[in-house]
Amino acid sequence: MEHFTPFSSLAGGMLIGLSATGLLLLLGRIAGISGIVGGLLAGEDLPWRGAFVGGLLAGGLLTSVFHPAALTMTLDRSKPALAIAGLLVGFGSRLGSGCTSGHGVCGISRGSTRSIVATMVFMSTGAVTALVITQLFAGAV
């Protein structure tokens, strides 16, 4: 197991769980990023959505100052590949009504069958895609 970071990953995950709980407690909202951004794009409830996304961006900025090593891209991916990846993530998350945070964290936490199924599906296609790139394209696309 290379690059395994059990403690920081567990701690990071717990912070995510805390954040999601916070959003639910304080604003009564699901911390599903694709849903939050999708609503933002539709012009719905701009204040809280904008504030949340602002927090994500600010967190990124803080990370770049205090722990820039966390923001490293070592995957061999061309710009077109990244663009396609982004497109699919955007389209798919809206079509599927959620992503890793919405379905994976919040939905499963509520015991939602929809979210359990969604998570199993995207984990599967994610795995197949990742291993195809590694095995058939030598990890570079």
Add this chain to the structure above:
Amino acid sequence: MTALLASFACGLVFAIGLALGGMTQPSKVVGFLDFTGAWDPSLAFVMGGALAVHALLGRFVRARPRPMFSAAFTLPTRNDIDARLVAGSAIFGVGWGLGGFCPGPSLVALGGGMDAALVVVPAMLAGMLLHDRWFAPRVNRPLRSGEGLAAVR
């Protein structure tokens, strides 16, 4: 105002969690998804940590009559497994496995100035708009007996 600060704070903590968990490093995401390679279970620990906290605390929160700074909870209501859920999740997964980015980390990465995010985030927004403004309106269908609007949205 307090609600906005609360929302900002939640986003900030979420971002720190993602960064600390290693999820802003696409190689760790792909390292988990590609179980045939040099497997990195870190993502599972991120998920596990998040679920352990949120599954437990969420129950208490949802038992409250209302949130603290809002009139009511806004929770999903659907229970059905439909083609859109499966197809959408499948497509999302492909994009995730390809780029190693999902929405949250991509925004954190953007805030942190990662070059890859400069491509991924606009593309992701375009993909969302493509669905919401072009695809969804075209596939909305007549309601079946007993269905609410939520079934076609």
